[in-house]
Amino acid sequence: MSRLLEVNDLKVSFRTYGGEIQAVRGVSFYIDEGETLAIVGESGCGKSVTAQAVMGMVPVPHGKVKNGQILFGDRDITKLSKKKLQQIRGSEIGMIFQDPMTSLNPTMKIGTQIREGILKHQKLSKNEAKEKALELLRLVGISDVEKRYSQYPHEFSGGMRQRVVIAIALACDPKLIIADEPTTALDVTIQAQILDLLKDIQKKRNSSIILITHDLGVVAEVADRVAVMYAGVVVESGTVDEIFENPKHPYTLGLLKSVPNLDSPDKERLIPIDGSPPDLFAPPTGCPFAARCPFAMEVCVMHMPDKETFSDHHYAKCWLNDNRAIKVEEMITAGSEQLV
Amino acid sequence: MYIVKRLFTMIVTLWIIATLTFMMMHFIPGDPFASDAKMLPEEILENMRAKYNLDKPLAEQYFLYLKDLAQLDLGPSIQSKTRDVNTLIAEGFGPSALLGIQSLLMAIILGIGLGVVAALNHNRVLDYLSMFIAIIGISIPSFILAPLLIKYFGVEWGIFPVASWGTWQHTIMPSFALALGPLAIIARFVRTSMLEVYNQNYIKTAEAKGLSTFSVVVNHGIRNALIPVISFIGPLFAAVITGTFVIEKIFAIPGIGKYFVDSIFNRDYPVILGTTIFYSTILIITLFIIDLAYRFVDPRIKITSRGE
Ligand SMILES: Nc1ncnc2c1ncn2[C@@H]1O[C@H](COP(=O)(O)OP(=O)(O)O)[C@@H](O)[C@H]1O
Numbered sequence: 001m002s003r004l005l006e007v008n009d010l011k012v013s014f015r016t017y018g019g020e021i022q023a024v025r026g027v028s029f030y031i032d033e034g035e036t037l038a039i040v041g042e043s044g045c046g047k048s049v050t051a052q053a054v055m056g057m058v059p060v061p062h063g064k065v066k067n068g069q070i071l072f073g074d075r076d077i078t079k080l081s082k083k084k085l086q087q088i089r090g091s092e093i094g095m096i097f098q099d100p101m102t103s104l105n106p107t108m109k110i111g112t113q114i115r116e117g118i119l120k121h122q123k124l125s126k127n128e129a130k131e132k133a134l135e136l137l138r139l140v141g142i143s144d145v146e147k148r149y150s151q152y153p154h155e156f157s158g159g160m161r162q163r164v165v166i167a168i169a170l171a172c173d174p175k176l177i178i179a180d181e182p183t184t185a186l187d188v189t190i191q192a193q194i195l196d197l198l199k200d201i202q203k204k205r206n207s208s209i210i211l212i213t214h215d216l217g218v219v220a221e222v223a224d225r226v227a228v229m230y231a232g233v234v235v236e237s238g239t240v241d242e243i244f245e246n247p248k249h250p251y252t253l254g255l256l257k258s259v260p261n262l263d264s265p266d267k268e269r270l271i272p273i274d275g276s277p278p279d280l281f282a283p284p285t286g287c288p289f290a291a292r293c294p295f296a297m298e299v300c301v302m303h304m305p306d307k308e309t310f311s312d313h314h315y316a317k318c319w320l321n322d323n324r325a326i327k328v329e330e331m332i333t334a335g336s337e338q339l340v
Numbered sequence: 341m342y343i344v345k346r347l348f349t350m351i352v353t354l355w356i357i358a359t360l361t362f363m364m365m366h367f368i369p370g371d372p373f374a375s376d377a378k379m380l381p382e383e384i385l386e387n388m389r390a391k392y393n394l395d396k397p398l399a400e401q402y403f404l405y406l407k408d409l410a411q412l413d414l415g416p417s418i419q420s421k422t423r424d425v426n427t428l429i430a431e432g433f434g435p436s437a438l439l440g441i442q443s444l445l446m447a448i449i450l451g452i453g454l455g456v457v458a459a460l461n462h463n464r465v466l467d468y469l470s471m472f473i474a475i476i477g478i479s480i481p482s483f484i485l486a487p488l489l490i491k492y493f494g495v496e497w498g499i500f501p502v503a504s505w506g507t508w509q510h511t512i513m514p515s516f517a518l519a520l521g522p523l524a525i526i527a528r529f530v531r532t533s534m535l536e537v538y539n540q541n542y543i544k545t546a547e548a549k550g551l552s553t554f555s556v557v558v559n560h561g562i563r564n565a566l567i568p569v570i571s572f573i574g575p576l577f578a579a580v581i582t583g584t585f586v587i588e589k590i591f592a593i594p595g596i597g598k599y600f601v602d603s604i605f606n607r608d609y610p611v612i613l614g615t616t617i618f619y620s621t622i623l624i625i626t627l628f629i630i631d632l633a634y635r636f637v638d639p640r641i642k643i644t645s646r647g648e
């Protein structure tokens with residue numbers, strides 16, 4: 001598997017009336033060809049802004065990529081001109097947005113909306129582009145495509161609209177698809193269908209997917225690897241197994257506890273994490289999770305924890321994993337014995 | 341079915357307007373011959389009144405008028421001995437329509453342009469500049485702007501002819517005087533609407549397709565931003581039409597508006613009624629067309645007999 005995208009120490013800020021919001025504060029991750037990477041975290045932790053940066057779509061002039069690289073092939077997306085970015089968008093990276101009710105143009109036939117991107121990036125006639133659009137509609141599981149092609153978004157249900165949005169993202173066969181909470185706005189049954197569709201497409205086309213979600217249930221369903229984000233940083237990353245079986249960061253643990261157990265018949269009650277994320281106008285100098293962390297130590301408040309690596313893919317940023325803190329962890333797990 | 345219902349409503353509306361105008365007209369003190377009263381003997385005045393049915397009871401006058409109106413005859417003018425109201429309107433229609441349409445187009449095209457430029461440069465210099473122009477446009481009424489234009493562009497700098505009608509140059513100042521207010525209102529409206537559209541996700545979808553900025557702005561931005569503006573063109577049209585009365589008078593343009601203003605001073609009843617009904621008809625038909633256009637542009641609205 002070869003590397004498709006690599007993000008290094010990405011920082012994105014917004015200037016607002018209240019001051020500067022540091023939405024993304026040094027995010028790094030990568031994705032290989034044919035892989036599905038899930039980015040999880042509570043709302044407001046910077047997932048969408050990260051996706052915007054990868055698309056080169058951070059809203060100007062108040063938003064700004066302050067630092068870092070976004071390497072896509074041999075290009076750094078943070079350095080490309082508007083023209084170059086427009087050539088990549090839609091053709092090499094496709095994007096699926098959260099709310100299917102508003103992500104389609106209400107006054108344009110859906111066929112035209114799919115065809116538009118094809119015409120922009122590929123040298124096809126209008127008729128050939130239409131054929132391609134019809135094929136895409138079939139691929140995303142829409143029936144009666146000829147008729148659907150010339151209908152408007154309001155004639156589609158939420159789930160059907162999301163299929164259309166997916167068709168748009170897939171139109172030029174991009175190597176990378178970014179899906180920003182693609183199922184959050186949908187009914188549970190429809191959610192499962194859309195996830196199945198994404199998995200199916202990935203298998204057929206061997207594309208890479210960055211799936212953004214706050215729902216670990218979704219992650220378990222489709223992802224290969226996971227990056228857990230908190231307050232603008234990736235606090236833990238690893239394969240799905242590593243994250244679910246062997247979480248190394250208290251925040252990941254908290255997220256896992258707040259997921260209803262899929263296996264138990266009587267759905268366990270959710271245990272949400274107490275408190276709320278830190279203020280991004282003035283983020284803490286130490287561990288951003290300290291204020292909510294049941295294991296917080298003095299060092300956590302003062303210093304940002306280093307990255308501690310556990311395997312090729314697995315790392316976490318938490319002082320509990322530091323050599324000097326191991327004893328503390330053992331004390332917790334071993335209970336009172338050693339305390340005496 | 342929807343259209344038949346609309347047509348019926350339109351006729352009823354016109355009838356109500358005709359009735360109200362008829363009543364109000366007769367409540368204003370004075371009559372068409374008030375200024376002649378001192379000079380002419382009583383018998384001649386009586387004869388004149390009889391000629392125009394003014395001696396009959398009001399109710400009878402009303403029904404006689406409606407009868408003629410149903411045959412599209414707006415009756416004779418009292419002031420002008422040679423031309424009836426139909427002829428007056430036919431003669432004045434050309435200049436009035438040209439003035440009205442030209443200012444409306446000016447207001448729409450420049451207004452949309454200004455609004456879009458402002459929105460695309462949100463909170464930057466061009467935005468502030470556009471909105472400054474718009475505020476000026478909204479706060480200066482046309483009857484003040486018109487003399488100012490005449491003074492500078494007409495008299496002092498001699499760029500455009502001062503008044504009257506004839507060549508295309510004659511039409512510029514009156515059209516602009518009439519257009520500036522609506523232009524400013526459209527500009528502000530389009531700006532707000534465009535900013536709102538730009539917050540919508542489908543703009544992001546369009547950008548994520550890699551479309552050019554131009555294509556995103558025109559096909560996805562402006563097109564949707566203009567939908568609320570269309571519904572706004574109706575009242576605007578009304579404003580331009582009523583504006584033409586004053587502007588035609590100031591620039592001495594031989595349009596219907598000038599006859600209308602004169603007719604009120606002269607208590608020329610048939611002309612007042614005729615021009616009012618004529619303008620109302622135009623307005624009502626325009627509103628109807630705008631309504632149809634709205635339904636055409638916004639696919640979410642369907643033409644049904646049950647309305648929305
Ligand atoms: N256009 C913007 N202007 C100002 N602040 C923004 C903007 N977009 C996002 N933010 C801020 O950045 C932070 C991260 O947002 P986002 O990436 O959307 O979170 P999420 O993880 O829920 O997708 C939030 O605090 C949000 O308020």
Ligand code: SF4
Nearest residue numbers: 287290293300318319
């Ligand atoms: S570094 Fe400290 S505060 Fe942060 S997650 Fe680890 S233990 Fe909790």
Ligand SMILES: [Mg+2]
Nearest residue numbers: 047048180181
């Ligand atoms: Mg988001």
